[in-house]
Amino acid sequence: MFNIRSTFISSFTIFLGLILSQSAFAEWNALNMTEGVTDISREVFGLHMFIFWIVVAIGVLVFGVMFYSMYAHTKKKNPEPASFHENTKLEILWTVIPFVILISMAVPATNTLQKMYADEEGDINIQVVGYQWKWEYKYLEDGVNFFSNLTTDQDEIYNQTPKGEHYLLEVDEPVVIPTGKRIRFLITANDVIHSWWVPDFAIKQDAIPGFINTAWTIVDEPGIYRGQCTELCGKNHGFMPVVVRAVTPEDYDLWVAEKKQAAFELAQLTEKDWTMEELVAKGEGVYQMNCVACHQVNGAGIPGIFPALAGSDIVLNNKPRNVEILMEGVQGAAMQSFANQLSEVDMAAVITYTRRAWGNDAKGDGEIVVPKEIVEYKENKIKI
Amino acid sequence: MSAVIESHDDHHHGPAKGLTRWLFTTNHKDIGTLYLWFSFTMFLIGGAMALVIRAELFQPGMQIVEPEFYNQMLTLHGLIMVFGAVMPAFVGLANWLVPMMVGAPDMALPRMNNLSFWILPFAFLMMLSSLFMEGGAPNFGWTFYAPLSTTYAPPSVTFFIFSVHILGASSIMGAINVIVTIMNMRAPGMTLMKMPLFVWSWLITAYLLIAVMPVLAGAVTMMLMDIHFGTSFFNAAGGGDPVLFQHIFWFFGHPEVYIMILPAFGIVSHIISTFSRKELFGYSSMVWAMVSIAILSFVVWAHHMFTVGMPLAAELFFMWATMLIAVPTGVKVFNWVATMFRGSITYETPMLFAIAFVVLFTIGGFSGLMLAITPADFQYHDTYFVVAHFHYVLVPGAIFSIMAAVYYWLPKWCGNMYDERLGRLHFWLSFIGVNVTFFPQHFIGLAGMPRRIPDYALQFADWNMVSTVGAFLFGASQILFLFIVVRTVMGGKKATPEVWEGAQGLEWTVDSPPPYHTFSTPPEVK
Amino acid sequence: MNEGGKKTIKMLSLAVLGMFFFSFALVPLYDVFCEVTGLNGKIDLSPSRIVESDISEGRDITVQFVSHNNEQMPWDFGPSDEVINITTGKYYTATYYVKNTTSKAMVAQAIPSVAPSNAAAHLKKLECFCFEQQILKPGEEALLPVRLIFDNELPDNINNIVLSYTIFDVTEDNLDELASYMHEHGEDHHSMGS
Structure with a gap:
C-alpha cells in the first residue's frame, strides 16, 4: 500500500532541494519590490511593506485559530461537536475591527497618492511616445529627439549565443535625465496602448493614443534604471524595455550638446558620397533595429501578416515605389511611414540593404539608394 | 419530511436511450452532467494552453513558440478558463443541485435549459477554430483592450465577437432559469432565509449575470461596429476613446470576477459545515455578506485601471470602495473558521479541498487588498503579482471549490463512493502543484516581471522554472481526477442516501443515485 | 409555469x-x-461661448504645446510656439503649422488632450482646428489657429498646462469628402504628385 504522507513528504523535499540548489534565491531583492531611488518610490515601498505585515498578522491570527481547531477539534479528540452557530457580539466585532484596520491603511495610502498627483511644472519636460515596439523620447526644452530600441541580439533571444547581463533590458539610446531636477514625462502612444514603467521611480503610466498622461520624478542618485512596457501591445510587447540614465546636471548639459553636435554631423553625412558597401553595412544595423520585428532576419516576413522583402517585386525592380513605401507607409497596413523616424542616411542605407541582401541583388536590378536621393525625394515630391 | 421516490425503471419517466438522450434532454440532471463534462473538457484544453505558456517560460529565451502564438495562447487560455471552464461548471452544479435543494421537480424552463447548454459547444468551436484562420486566433488578451482588439486585431476577431455573444446568451438564459426556479419553485415552507447557502449564492450570482452579461454583449457589439461599420466608440480619431472600452469592460469584468467566486462560497459553506458536524456559523451574515459583495462589485471596476490616468478623486474613490470589500469577505472567512471551531472534524477529500480553499482564497484576498492600495498598485499593476493574485482566487479558489463539490456530491449523483485514498492523493498533488506554480509568481511580480510577455530578463529565471515545474505537476494531477471520476461513475462501493454523516439538505433525502425525476410531489420543509 | x-x-x-x-x-x-x-484630459470638440472675465482676477500660467503624428502620419505638424505665458480669463490665439509632405491629398483629424487632466474642465475654446477635419493637397501648408481661454476657476496648484494635439490620418474613412473637396477646388487629386 502506498502511503500518501510519504509521497507528500518526498515531493516536498524535492521542492525544497530545488529551491536551495539555486544560489540566486539568497538575494532578497529578487523576491521583493524595489525600494527605488526617489522619495515617492521609497514611500510606496514603505506602504507596500506596511500593508504586507498587516496582512501577515491577520493571516497568522486567522489561520492560527483555524489550524488550532483543525488539530484540536477532530472527530477523534472532540466527538461531540458544539452547537453554537451565531454570536451577535462576535460578528459585530469582526466587522468593525477590519473596518478600523482598513482606515489605518487608507490614510497613508491617500497621503502618498496625493503627493504623486502633485503634478507641477517640470524643470525638464520629456514627451514619451510608445510605439509597436519601441519608445520615442522628445525633449521639449532641449530639442533632442530620438528612438530607443531593444539592442539584445536575435541570436541571444533564440539561444544561439549566451545571454548578456542585461538581456532584454538594454537599449541603443537610454533616456537621459539630470539628477536633482524635477522631470515631467508626458506620456502618449502612437498606435495601441502601451505602459511606461520604471520600478525604481514607482512610475507606471499608460500610454494611450490621442491622449496625454503625465508622471513626474526627482532622482537623487546617478545610475541606470531599467523597466519595461507593461501593457500587452502586440507581438513584441516583451521586447520594448525602458532604460533611464540619470546623470549629474553638468553631464546632462554635456550630453545635450553632444546630441546636438551629432545631429549636425549626421546632416553633414548626408552630403557625403556613399559607396554601396558602406550603405549595406550601415543598413544592416538599421534593419536589425527597425525592421526585423515584422520582416524577420531573413527578410521572409510572416506569411499572411507581414510581407516578405526577400524576392519581393518592389524591392527587386521598383526603386521609386520602394522609397515611397518607406517614406509614406502603406495605407491600411501595419507599415508606417519612417520619414520622421529615420535619418536620410539611415533611410538610404536600409533601402539599399534590403535591395542587396538575401540574394535580392542577383534577382533584381540591385540599384542602391544614396542619402541625397532621400533629400531630393523630400524636396521634389512636393509641388506647391 | 418525505420524498416521493419513483421507480427507476419506469419507462415513461426514465431517460431516453443513446445520443438523443443527451441532445434532446430537458432533464436538469442530464443537463447538469453535460455542463460538467463540457467544463472539464474546456478545463483540459485551457490547461494545455497554460502548459504551452509555462513551457515557453521555463527558461529565458524563445524555445517552443513564437511571440505571436504565445499571445494567442494566453488569450485563449484566459477566455476558455473563464467562460468555458469555471462558469459552465458552476451552471452544471446549479442544474444538478438547485432543483434538488429547493425541492423542485426540475428547472423552471427545461427547454431553454437544453438550448443554453447546446449553444455553448458551438461558441467554443468557433473560438478555437480561429486558431487555424489566417492571422491566427485572438491575440489581445482575454481583456481585449481597444485598439489592439479593433484596429490592430487579426481578422478572426469577428468570430471571437460572435462567440462571446453566444456564450453571453447562454449565461443569460442559464441565469434566468436559476432565478425563476428559485423564486417560484421552492418547496412549501422553504422561505428565502431557509434556503441552503449554495442556492443563495447562485441566486445572487444569477442576478449579477443578468446585470453584466448584456454589458459585455454591448461592449463587443461596439467593437464589431467599430471594426466593420465605421463607428468610433473606441477610436480617438473619430472622437471616441480607447479608455472608454476599459471602463465598459471592467464594469462587466469586476462583477464577473464575483460571478466566478460566489457559488464557491456557497459550496464551501456546505462542505465545512458537514465535515465539522456543526451547523454553519452565522448563516444570515453569510447571506448579507454575499449581497454586499455583489452590490460593491458594481462600484469598484476602475481599480483594474489605476494607471490609465484618472483624476485623483476617482483614484481615491475606487481605492476606498475596493478596500471596503475586505469587510464582507473577512466576515465570510471568520464564519467558516468559527464553524470549524469546536466542531468534530474529519478530513475526507471534499473537506481537504474546502479547507485549502479557505486558506488559499484568503491569501488571494490578502494580495487583493494590497492591490487595492493605489500607490502600491502602480508597482504591482500588470506584473506577475497580479497574475499570482487572480490565480490564487481562481484556481485554489473557484476551481478547488468545484472539485470539492464534485467529490462531495458525486456519490449522490452516481450512487457510488469515490476512492478516498486516490481522492486524497489528487488533493495533495493539486495543492502542492498550485502553490509551487503560483506562489513564486508573487516574487517575480514584485521583482518587476510584467505579465503577458513570452520572454524575460535573467533575474526572473529561477522562480519561473519552479513555477513551470509546479504547473506541470498540477496539470498532470488532473488526469488522476479524470480517472477517479470515471471509475466512480462506472462502479464502486454503493452510497447511502445520506452519503455523509449528518449532511443537511433535501438532496440527501433522496436515493443515491436519485431517481430521474425527483420531488414530483414537493416535500414539506419545516 | x-x-x-x-x-x-x-x-x-x-x-x-x-x-x-x-x-x-x-x-x-x-x-x-x-x-x-476632466477624466482623461478629454476636451469638448465643439466651440464654447465663454466671454472674457475680469483679467485683474486672473493669474499667470504657462501653456506648453506638444504634438504627435499618430501611426507616423507623414505630415509635418507642430506648434508655432512651444510655450506661451498667458493670464487666466483672457483669450489667446495659438497656431500649429501643418504641411502635407506627401504626393497625395489627405484628410486629417487632430485630437486634443490636456494635462493635468483636471485643467481640462477649465479650458474653453472659441475656435480650434480640431473641431473639423483638415484636407490638404499635396505639398499644401497651413497655419491652424486655436483660440483658447482658461477660466479663473482653474485650481491654484496648476501653473503649467500641457496642451497636446495628436494628428490622425483619416483619409480612408473620408474618401467621399475628399473627392467633393477636390472637385470644388477644381482639381482631381489623382493627377497630383509624381
Missing part, C-alpha cells in the same frame, strides 16, 4: 434588454462624466 414564474421571466428579460441598452448609454454618460471631472 405559474403566473409568478411568467412575471419573473418578463421582468428578467426586460432587465437584460435594459442592461444591453445601458451599456450603450455608458458612452454619452462617460463623456459627461469626463467633462465634469
Whole structure:
C-alpha cells in the first residue's frame, strides 16, 4: 500500500532541494519590490511593506485559530461537536475591527497618492511616445529627439549565443535625465496602448493614443534604471524595455550638446558620397533595429501578416515605389511611414540593404539608394 | 419530511436511450452532467494552453513558440478558463443541485435549459477554430483592450465577437432559469432565509449575470461596429476613446470576477459545515455578506485601471470602495473558521479541498487588498503579482471549490463512493502543484516581471522554472481526477442516501443515485 | 409555469434588454462624466461661448504645446510656439503649422488632450482646428489657429498646462469628402504628385 504522507513528504523535499540548489534565491531583492531611488518610490515601498505585515498578522491570527481547531477539534479528540452557530457580539466585532484596520491603511495610502498627483511644472519636460515596439523620447526644452530600441541580439533571444547581463533590458539610446531636477514625462502612444514603467521611480503610466498622461520624478542618485512596457501591445510587447540614465546636471548639459553636435554631423553625412558597401553595412544595423520585428532576419516576413522583402517585386525592380513605401507607409497596413523616424542616411542605407541582401541583388536590378536621393525625394515630391 | 421516490425503471419517466438522450434532454440532471463534462473538457484544453505558456517560460529565451502564438495562447487560455471552464461548471452544479435543494421537480424552463447548454459547444468551436484562420486566433488578451482588439486585431476577431455573444446568451438564459426556479419553485415552507447557502449564492450570482452579461454583449457589439461599420466608440480619431472600452469592460469584468467566486462560497459553506458536524456559523451574515459583495462589485471596476490616468478623486474613490470589500469577505472567512471551531472534524477529500480553499482564497484576498492600495498598485499593476493574485482566487479558489463539490456530491449523483485514498492523493498533488506554480509568481511580480510577455530578463529565471515545474505537476494531477471520476461513475462501493454523516439538505433525502425525476410531489420543509 | 414564474421571466428579460441598452448609454454618460471631472484630459470638440472675465482676477500660467503624428502620419505638424505665458480669463490665439509632405491629398483629424487632466474642465475654446477635419493637397501648408481661454476657476496648484494635439490620418474613412473637396477646388487629386 502506498502511503500518501510519504509521497507528500518526498515531493516536498524535492521542492525544497530545488529551491536551495539555486544560489540566486539568497538575494532578497529578487523576491521583493524595489525600494527605488526617489522619495515617492521609497514611500510606496514603505506602504507596500506596511500593508504586507498587516496582512501577515491577520493571516497568522486567522489561520492560527483555524489550524488550532483543525488539530484540536477532530472527530477523534472532540466527538461531540458544539452547537453554537451565531454570536451577535462576535460578528459585530469582526466587522468593525477590519473596518478600523482598513482606515489605518487608507490614510497613508491617500497621503502618498496625493503627493504623486502633485503634478507641477517640470524643470525638464520629456514627451514619451510608445510605439509597436519601441519608445520615442522628445525633449521639449532641449530639442533632442530620438528612438530607443531593444539592442539584445536575435541570436541571444533564440539561444544561439549566451545571454548578456542585461538581456532584454538594454537599449541603443537610454533616456537621459539630470539628477536633482524635477522631470515631467508626458506620456502618449502612437498606435495601441502601451505602459511606461520604471520600478525604481514607482512610475507606471499608460500610454494611450490621442491622449496625454503625465508622471513626474526627482532622482537623487546617478545610475541606470531599467523597466519595461507593461501593457500587452502586440507581438513584441516583451521586447520594448525602458532604460533611464540619470546623470549629474553638468553631464546632462554635456550630453545635450553632444546630441546636438551629432545631429549636425549626421546632416553633414548626408552630403557625403556613399559607396554601396558602406550603405549595406550601415543598413544592416538599421534593419536589425527597425525592421526585423515584422520582416524577420531573413527578410521572409510572416506569411499572411507581414510581407516578405526577400524576392519581393518592389524591392527587386521598383526603386521609386520602394522609397515611397518607406517614406509614406502603406495605407491600411501595419507599415508606417519612417520619414520622421529615420535619418536620410539611415533611410538610404536600409533601402539599399534590403535591395542587396538575401540574394535580392542577383534577382533584381540591385540599384542602391544614396542619402541625397532621400533629400531630393523630400524636396521634389512636393509641388506647391 | 418525505420524498416521493419513483421507480427507476419506469419507462415513461426514465431517460431516453443513446445520443438523443443527451441532445434532446430537458432533464436538469442530464443537463447538469453535460455542463460538467463540457467544463472539464474546456478545463483540459485551457490547461494545455497554460502548459504551452509555462513551457515557453521555463527558461529565458524563445524555445517552443513564437511571440505571436504565445499571445494567442494566453488569450485563449484566459477566455476558455473563464467562460468555458469555471462558469459552465458552476451552471452544471446549479442544474444538478438547485432543483434538488429547493425541492423542485426540475428547472423552471427545461427547454431553454437544453438550448443554453447546446449553444455553448458551438461558441467554443468557433473560438478555437480561429486558431487555424489566417492571422491566427485572438491575440489581445482575454481583456481585449481597444485598439489592439479593433484596429490592430487579426481578422478572426469577428468570430471571437460572435462567440462571446453566444456564450453571453447562454449565461443569460442559464441565469434566468436559476432565478425563476428559485423564486417560484421552492418547496412549501422553504422561505428565502431557509434556503441552503449554495442556492443563495447562485441566486445572487444569477442576478449579477443578468446585470453584466448584456454589458459585455454591448461592449463587443461596439467593437464589431467599430471594426466593420465605421463607428468610433473606441477610436480617438473619430472622437471616441480607447479608455472608454476599459471602463465598459471592467464594469462587466469586476462583477464577473464575483460571478466566478460566489457559488464557491456557497459550496464551501456546505462542505465545512458537514465535515465539522456543526451547523454553519452565522448563516444570515453569510447571506448579507454575499449581497454586499455583489452590490460593491458594481462600484469598484476602475481599480483594474489605476494607471490609465484618472483624476485623483476617482483614484481615491475606487481605492476606498475596493478596500471596503475586505469587510464582507473577512466576515465570510471568520464564519467558516468559527464553524470549524469546536466542531468534530474529519478530513475526507471534499473537506481537504474546502479547507485549502479557505486558506488559499484568503491569501488571494490578502494580495487583493494590497492591490487595492493605489500607490502600491502602480508597482504591482500588470506584473506577475497580479497574475499570482487572480490565480490564487481562481484556481485554489473557484476551481478547488468545484472539485470539492464534485467529490462531495458525486456519490449522490452516481450512487457510488469515490476512492478516498486516490481522492486524497489528487488533493495533495493539486495543492502542492498550485502553490509551487503560483506562489513564486508573487516574487517575480514584485521583482518587476510584467505579465503577458513570452520572454524575460535573467533575474526572473529561477522562480519561473519552479513555477513551470509546479504547473506541470498540477496539470498532470488532473488526469488522476479524470480517472477517479470515471471509475466512480462506472462502479464502486454503493452510497447511502445520506452519503455523509449528518449532511443537511433535501438532496440527501433522496436515493443515491436519485431517481430521474425527483420531488414530483414537493416535500414539506419545516 | 405559474403566473409568478411568467412575471419573473418578463421582468428578467426586460432587465437584460435594459442592461444591453445601458451599456450603450455608458458612452454619452462617460463623456459627461469626463467633462465634469476632466477624466482623461478629454476636451469638448465643439466651440464654447465663454466671454472674457475680469483679467485683474486672473493669474499667470504657462501653456506648453506638444504634438504627435499618430501611426507616423507623414505630415509635418507642430506648434508655432512651444510655450506661451498667458493670464487666466483672457483669450489667446495659438497656431500649429501643418504641411502635407506627401504626393497625395489627405484628410486629417487632430485630437486634443490636456494635462493635468483636471485643467481640462477649465479650458474653453472659441475656435480650434480640431473641431473639423483638415484636407490638404499635396505639398499644401497651413497655419491652424486655436483660440483658447482658461477660466479663473482653474485650481491654484496648476501653473503649467500641457496642451497636446495628436494628428490622425483619416483619409480612408473620408474618401467621399475628399473627392467633393477636390472637385470644388477644381482639381482631381489623382493627377497630383509624381
